[in-house]
Amino acid sequence: MSLRFLVVLVLGTATTAAAQDSYKLEKLNDGPPAGLAPAIKETLEAGGYRVLDPQGAPLVDVWLRKAAPATGEPAGSKGAILYPVLTDGELLGVVKYAAEAGDYRDQTIPPGAYTLRYGLQPVNGDHLGVSVNRDYALLLPAAKDLEPADLPRKKLEQQSAESVGTSHPGILILLAPPDPLPEGPSMVNDQMLNTWGAVLKLPLKVEGKPEPVVLPLQLVVVGAKTD
Template identity: 35%
Template sequence: MTRWTLVAVSCLLLLAASFVAAEDGKLTVVEKAPVGLADKVSAALNPSGQQIAVGGATIGSVWLVKQVEAKADFKPSLSVKYPLTPGQLVGAIEVVKKSEFTDFRGQDVAAGVYTLRYGQQPVDGNHVGTSDLADFLLAIPAKLDTDPALLKMSEAMHKLSAKTSGSNHPAIFSLLPPKPDEKTPALTHDTGKHFWILSLTADGKAGDAAIKVPLRVVIVGV
């Protein structure tokens, strides 16, 4: 192997290493809920959350509620995989400055604090063919969502979420089918779809039974 070949190979290896490093994802535990939540909402959250970084840059942090209320008689369908009620509080997210963060539709999400509520894609002519899965999390500015109680899924709730991105469409994060045996918390990269998937497990209750509720959120990617 010639000297120039060795140099070329070394350069390629360095470029490859740089590319891999740029694709690294990392989770770090944070032990305090974000400032900006209403007291009632903050009290409903587990103070321990996960800070998310991709390529060495911090995007934000996510917290789950202390207890997720799940449907006791739930059976997953082809499109709905989660035993949750549309409008229920699931958690909160804090987006940091200069993160260039977007939702699942590619809408910009400004730095700030938002609640995360469970929602389902409407079954109407406007959403035909957009996604095989109906499960989503909707982000709502924390200052507009001050009570952890169930919100009725309605046009008003969609408008609240739309204020997150300053558009006429709710700010959404897709929920992928859960993997009950997956070790959590985890941040994984779907290289085929260029998704970063945040996997968490929430404490829950279904009827009188204590359960675990695994969640898989597309936190980066459209």
């Protein structure tokens, strides 16, 4: 089965890739895509990032939120949750796929723009062995996600399922960033997971802090769970 393009965050076992056949990440000066709700668009950074395949073709563009609300400063994981400072249903940013892609379940993601929201994998028998942690980013059709406020779980899952046209949400697994962090925009390859990821920094709004606090993330753009 061929690799499918998706967005997830990868574990620190990944290594920075420098080979000629590697995927690349570059800064994007273009603003967020057209068609976003005004309330969503105004929360996003002015510039984004573009992931290029080994032939230099665009795969997916990413715009992060300027200041994503956080319950506190990042202080590591908590049990099976890597990002306990984030809230279930919270808006993280927007992505725009240049071509048909796939999510972590290998569900088809049509080209277009989607909001990206944080979510936690349910603790039940249906999800045993899916991932080592519970953190996910869920894709929602940008045309239907109109306000940046946190979404309740039921609405989050229902709208996310519309992004892939199935009964299951369109999910992009969130994993830990590499350690140490690369300097500047970088792609990393995790040979164990067979994934490629973009190392990004999400600004957080933390009470009592006058400036945003950075939360490093790794956004995987190639690979899917196959077992």
